[in-house]
Amino acid sequence: MPGPSYFCATRSGTDIVAIIDPGHAAKQLIFERIFRSATLIAAILVLLILGGVAVSLLRGAWPALSHFRLAFVTREIWNPVTDQFGALAPIYGTVVTSLIAMLIAVPTGFGIALFLTELCPPLLKRPIGVAVELLAAVPSIIFGIWGLFVLAPVLQRYVQPWLIRNLGDIPAVGHLFKGPPYGIGILTAGVVLAIMVLPFIAATMRDVFDTVPPMLKESGYGLGATTWEVIWNVVVPHSRVGIVGGTMLGLGRALGETMAVTFVIGNAHRISSSLLAPGTTISSAIANEFTEAVGDLYTSSLIALGLLLFLITFTVIALAQAMLRRLERRTGAVA
Amino acid sequence: MKIVKRLLILGVAASLSLAASAADISGAGATFPYPIYAKWADAYKKLTGIGLNYQSIGSGGGIKQIKAKTVTFGASDMPLKPDDLKSSGLLQFPMIIGGVVPVVNIKGVGPGQLHLDGATVAAIYMGDITQWNDAAIKKLNPKLTLPSTAIAPVYRSDGSGTNFLFSDYLSKTSPKFQSSIGANTSVQWPVGIGAKGNEGVANMTAQTDGAIGYVEYAFAKQNKMSFTTLTNKAGNAVAPSAESFQAAAATADWAGADSYFLILTDQPGAKSWPITGASFILVYKQPDDAASVNEALKFFAWAYKDGASMAAELDYVPLPAALISQVQKTWTTQITSGGRPLWSGK
Numbered sequence: 001m002p003g004p005s006y007f008c009a010t011r012s013g014t015d016i017v018a019i020i021d022p023g024h025a026a027k028q029l030i031f032e033r034i035f036r037s038a039t040l041i042a043a044i045l046v047l048l049i050l051g052g053v054a055v056s057l058l059r060g061a062w063p064a065l066s067h068f069r070l071a072f073v074t075r076e077i078w079n080p081v082t083d084q085f086g087a088l089a090p091i092y093g094t095v096v097t098s099l100i101a102m103l104i105a106v107p108t109g110f111g112i113a114l115f116l117t118e119l120c121p122p123l124l125k126r127p128i129g130v131a132v133e134l135l136a137a138v139p140s141i142i143f144g145i146w147g148l149f150v151l152a153p154v155l156q157r158y159v160q161p162w163l164i165r166n167l168g169d170i171p172a173v174g175h176l177f178k179g180p181p182y183g184i185g186i187l188t189a190g191v192v193l194a195i196m197v198l199p200f201i202a203a204t205m206r207d208v209f210d211t212v213p214p215m216l217k218e219s220g221y222g223l224g225a226t227t228w229e230v231i232w233n234v235v236v237p238h239s240r241v242g243i244v245g246g247t248m249l250g251l252g253r254a255l256g257e258t259m260a261v262t263f264v265i266g267n268a269h270r271i272s273s274s275l276l277a278p279g280t281t282i283s284s285a286i287a288n289e290f291t292e293a294v295g296d297l298y299t300s301s302l303i304a305l306g307l308l309l310f311l312i313t314f315t316v317i318a319l320a321q322a323m324l325r326r327l328e329r330r331t332g333a334v335a
Numbered sequence: 336m337k338i339v340k341r342l343l344i345l346g347v348a349a350s351l352s353l354a355a356s357a358a359d360i361s362g363a364g365a366t367f368p369y370p371i372y373a374k375w376a377d378a379y380k381k382l383t384g385i386g387l388n389y390q391s392i393g394s395g396g397g398i399k400q401i402k403a404k405t406v407t408f409g410a411s412d413m414p415l416k417p418d419d420l421k422s423s424g425l426l427q428f429p430m431i432i433g434g435v436v437p438v439v440n441i442k443g444v445g446p447g448q449l450h451l452d453g454a455t456v457a458a459i460y461m462g463d464i465t466q467w468n469d470a471a472i473k474k475l476n477p478k479l480t481l482p483s484t485a486i487a488p489v490y491r492s493d494g495s496g497t498n499f500l501f502s503d504y505l506s507k508t509s510p511k512f513q514s515s516i517g518a519n520t521s522v523q524w525p526v527g528i529g530a531k532g533n534e535g536v537a538n539m540t541a542q543t544d545g546a547i548g549y550v551e552y553a554f555a556k557q558n559k560m561s562f563t564t565l566t567n568k569a570g571n572a573v574a575p576s577a578e579s580f581q582a583a584a585a586t587a588d589w590a591g592a593d594s595y596f597l598i599l600t601d602q603p604g605a606k607s608w609p610i611t612g613a614s615f616i617l618v619y620k621q622p623d624d625a626a627s628v629n630e631a632l633k634f635f636a637w638a639y640k641d642g643a644s645m646a647a648e649l650d651y652v653p654l655p656a657a658l659i660s661q662v663q664k665t666w667t668t669q670i671t672s673g674g675r676p677l678w679s680g681k
Contacts, residue, residue, distance in 0.1 A: 080494075081517030148535065153542055180485060182528050183542060267492030267529030278528040284492075288531065291366075291393025292494025292520040294413070299395075 057310055060303035063296055072304060078269035078285075080293070085301035087308055089269045093186060093279035094312065097261065098254040100190025100275070101197055105254075106247050108194075109201030116202075117209040118231060129206070136199035144263030147192040148184070152264060155191075156183030160276055175273040182266060187275040189265040193257055197250035204249055208242025209235055240327050248320035255313055258283040282309040360631045363390040364397020364410030367496045367551065368431050368614040371651045372410075375638045378645065382637075385630060394496060394520065401425065401617045407627045409617035412496020413520060417594040426620045426669050428595050428662045429613035430635065432652040434552040434580045435500045436610070438560040440540050441467055442482060445561060447574055450475050452566035453508025453601070453609065459547060460488050460505065461512060462526035467545060475566075484545035489536050491549070492529030494520040500612040501549050504600040508609075549610075552580070553650035567609045568601050579608035580652040589658055595665075613654075618670065625672035632666055632678050639663075 064085060065072060075086025116129055160181035167177040212235050220230040236243070266278020267288055280288075282305045293299045362372075369391035376387035392400075394411040401409030402423055415427055437456060439449055455471050458464040464471055468481045491498045503518035516522050530539040533554040540548035540560070552575050555562050564574045573579050586604030587597055599611040616635065622628040639662075643653035654662070666678040 077523070079517075079523040080521045081519045081523070148530075148538060156542065180487065182487065182539075184528060184530075184539070262492070262531050263535065267531065268527070269523060280529075288493040288529075289521050290395075290494075292395045292496075294395045294398060294520070 054310065057303060057307040061300060061307045064300035064304040065307075067297060068301075072301070073308070076269070076271055080289070080295075080298050083295065083297045085297070085304075087282070087301075087305055089271050090280050090282040090285045090305055091308065091312075092271045093189075093265065094255055094281040094283070094309070096186055096275075096279070097189045097193055097265065097281060098251060100187065101193035101254045102247065102251055104191065104194035105198045105201050105250055109198050109205055109246065109250070110243070112198075112202040113205035113209055114231060114235070116206050118227065118235065132199045132202050132206075135195075136203065140196065140257060140260045143192055143196050144260035147188060147260060147264040151192065152183035152188055155188055156181050160187075163276070176275045179272070179274045179276050181276060182278065184264045184266045184278065185274075185276050186265065186272075186279045189261045189279075189281070190275075192260050192264050193254045196257060196260060197254050200253060201246045201250040204246030205239070205243055208239040208246070211242075212238045241324055244320060244323055244327065248316065251316055252313060255316065256283055256309065258287045262287050282306070282312075359386040359388050360408075360627065360634055361388045361406045362397075362408040362410060362616075362631070363392055363400040363406045364617075365394045365412045365496060365614050366391040367412050367433060368410065368651070371431055371642075371646050371649050374645050374649065375634075375642045378642075379634055379637060385634070387634060393494065395494070398617065401619075404619075404623065407618070407622075407624070407631045411615050411617060412612065413499050414596045414598065414613075414615050415594075415617065417596050420594050420596075424620050425617050426594070426665070427615045427617050428665060429584075429654060429658065430616045430638070431646060432580050432584050432599070432611060432613050432654060434575055434583075434608050434611045434652070435497050435504075435549050436552050436555040436560075436562045436575045437547060437549050437565070438537070438540055438555055438562050439548075440543060440546045440561065441484065442544065444479065444481075446559065447562060447564060448479060449561070449563045450566070450572055451563050453504060456547075456565075457505040457509030457512040459486055460490070460524060460527065461509075461515065462488075482545075487543045487546040488524070488527030489539045489543070489546050489548035490524050490527055490529050491533075491536055492531050496520065496612060496614065497533070497549065497551055498522065500598075500600055500610050503598055504610045507601040556650055565609050567605075567607050568603050569605045569607070571605055573606060573608050575608050577647065577650070577652050579606050580611045581655060583607035583609070583611035584613065584652070584658065585655040589661060595662075620669050621671055622677070625677055628670065628672075629677055632670070636663065 068075075068085065071086060073087050073091065075084075076088045077084045077086045078089060079085070112128075112132060116125060116132075120128065160183065163177040164179075164181060168174050216234050216238065217230055220234045225233065261281050262284035265280060265284055267280050267284060268278040269280055269285070270278070272279065286302050286305055290299075290302050293302055369389065372387065372389050372391075376389060380386045389410075390396075390400075390406075394413055397406075397409040397411050398415070400406045402425075409425075410430070411427075415425065419425075420427060437451065441449065451472070452475060455464065455475065458471065465486055466483050467486060468483045472481060491501075499518060499520045502512075502516065502522045506513035506516070506518045516524070528539065530536045530548075533550045536548040536550050537554060537558055537560060540546040550560070554560075555575070562575055564572050567573050582604050583599050583602040586607055587599055587602045589595065589597060595615070597613075599613055601609045602611065618628055618631065639654065639659045646653050663678070663680070667676050667680065670677045
C-alpha cells in the first residue's frame with residue numbers, strides 16, 4: 001500500500017512521480033484521469049437523476065398545483081368524481097404513521113443495539129445479529145399481508161378493545177382511542193412500519209456502538225462505573241451522530257413505505273382524531289389510485305402527492321444534516 | 336421515492352410492450368379481465384404460435400398506452416365516452432362480462448339469505464343506515480332475524496372497475512348517492528374502511544362482525560362468501576349467477592348505444608343482475624400498423640368463438656351471440672386501412 005504522501009502527490013500533481021519514473025508516471029496519469037472522470041460522471045449522474053425526478057414531478061404536478069394552488073395542501077377533500085383534490089389527509093397520515101413507527105422503533109432499536117454490543121453473551125450475539133439483518137431482508141409486501149391477516153385480527157380482537165375500554169375515557173388522550181375496533185387503521189400501519197424500520201435502526205446503531213474505542217469503555221469500568229453509567233456517559237455520547245443517523249434512515253423508509261401500509265391503513269381520505277380510524281398516506285394513495293386514474297387533473301394531483309412526499313423526505317434529510325452538524329460542533333467544543 | 340418507482344414501472348411496461356416480438360399481439364389495461372385474457376392467450380399461442388403480451392396495468396394505464404400508440408389494443412373496464420373516442424380515432428367494443436356481488440358477515444346469515452336493494456345499499460355506504468336491524472333492511476327481509484350489530488362498510492381502496500360498477504349502480508338507484516358521491520373508479524366514501532383488492536375486501540369483511548363489502552363474482556363464488564340477493568330494475572329479487580349476468584347483457588340496448596357506450600348496471604329484464612359490467616377493448620379505426628390490429632382482431636374473433644368455455648371455467652360470462660355478431664359487423668364497417676375494410680371476417 002502506497003504511503004499517504006505518495007497519494008497526496010498524485011492527487012495534487014504528478015511532479016514527484018514524474019521525477020521517479022516518467023514512463024510509469026505517464027501511464028499512471030492516464031489511468032488516474034480515466035478513474036477520476038469515471039467517478040465524477042457517476043457522481044453527476046446522481047444529481048442528474050435527482051434533478052430529472054424533481055423536474056418531471058413538477059411538470060406532472062403543475063396542472064393540479066396551478067389549479068388548486070395552496071388549497072391543495074390545506075384541504076381534506078379527495079373526490080375523483082367532482083375533480084376536487086386536497087392532500088391534507090395523506091400528509092397527515094404519512095406524518096402520523098411515521099411518528100408512531102418512530103416512537104416504537106427508536107427505543108426498541110436502541111435497546112437491541114445496546115444489548116448486542118454491550119450486554120449480550122457472545123453465544124447469542126451472532127444469532128440475534130443475523131436475525132435483525134434477516135428482518136431487513138423481508139419484502140414489504142410480506143409485512144403487508146402479515147399485517148392484514150395476522151396482526152390486524154389480533155389488534156382487533158384483543159388490543160384495540162382494551163385500548164378503547166381503558167384509554168378511551170381519559171380526557172384529551174382519549175380521543176386517540178375512540179371508535180369501533182376495525183383492526184386496521186393508522187395505529188396498525190404505524191405498528192407494521194415500526195417492525196419494518198426496526199432492523200435498519202438497530203443495525204445502524206449497533207455498528208456505531210461498535211466503533212466506540214474499547215479503551216474508553218475500559219477506562220470507565222476501571223474508574224468503577226457501572227454498566228449503566230458506562231453506557232450513558234461513554235457509549236451514547238460517543239455515538240450521538242450515529243443514533244441520529246440511524247433514526248433518520250428509519251424515518252426516511254417509514255415515510256416512503258407503500259405496499260405494507262396500503263394493506264393495513266384502511267385507505268380513507270379522512271383525518272380522524274382517533275388512531276384506530278382508517279386513514280391514508282401519500283404513497284398508498286398513489287399506489288391505490290394511479291393505475292386507474294383517468295383525467296388530467298386526477299393524474300396530476302396524484303403526481304403532486306408524489307412531489308409533496310419528495311419535499312417531505314428532502315426536508316427530513318436536510319433537518320437531519322443540520323442536526324448532525326450541530327451535534328458535531330458541540331462534540332468538537334467538548335473535546 | 337415510491338412514486339418514482341411506480342413511474343418507472345409504467346415506463347418499463349411501455350418499453351416492454353414495444354420490445355415484444357413483432358409477431359406477438361401487444362395490449363395493456365384493465366386488471367379485471369387479465370386472468371381470462373391470459374388463459375386465452377396461452378391456448379391461442381399453442382394453436383397458432385402467436386402470443387399475446389398483455390400488461391394488466393389498470394384501465395387508466397391502458398387508455399394512456401393506446402393513446403400513446405405503444406400497444407396494439409387497450410383494455411378498459413369503464414367505457415370511453417363517444418366524444419372521447421371520436422377525437423382520438425379509437426373504436427371500442429365489449430369483450431367479456433363480469434359482475435359485482437355484495438357480501439356480508441352477519442351472524443346467522445348464510446349465502447343468499449339476505450336481500451337488499453340499491454337504495455338500501457347506498458344508504459349503508461353513505462352512513463345513513465348504521466345497524467343491521469334498521470327498519471329499511473327489516474322490511475326487505477321480513478323472515479330474517481337481524482342483530483343490532485353496527486354495520487361496517489368495506490370498500491375497494493384501489494381504483495378499479497369493480498368500484499366503478501358498484502358506485503354507478505348506487506348512483507342509478509339512489510339520487511342522494513349520485514349527488515353526494517357519484518360514480519368513478521375511486522370515489523370519496525364518507526364512511527367505512529378501504530381494503531386493497533378483492534382479497535383485501537373479502538378478508539376485511541370476513542374478519543369484521545357486521546361488515547358488508549363487494550367483490551367480483553368469481554371471487555365471491557370461489558371463496559363461498561355470504562352474498563346477498565338484490566332487487567333489479569324490473570322489481571324482481573335476483574341472485575348473482577352467470578345466467579343473471581348474461582340476462583343483463585342480453586336485455587341491454589346495445590344496438591341503440593353509440594360506440595358501445597353502455598354500462599350494464601341496473602338494466603331492465605326480469606332476470607338481470609343489477610351490478611353487471613362489460614370489459615372493453617380499444618383499437619384505432621385507422622391503425623398505423625394494420626397488420627398487428629388484424630392479428631389482434633383474429634385473436635378476439637377466436638376468443639368470441641372458442642373461448643366461452645374457458646371463460647366459464649374462470650367464472651367470467653361470455654357475450655351473448657347477437658352482441659358478438661354486432662361487434663364483428665362494427666369491425667368490418669369501421670376499421671379501415673388505406674380506405675378499405677381491414678377485417679375480412681376470418
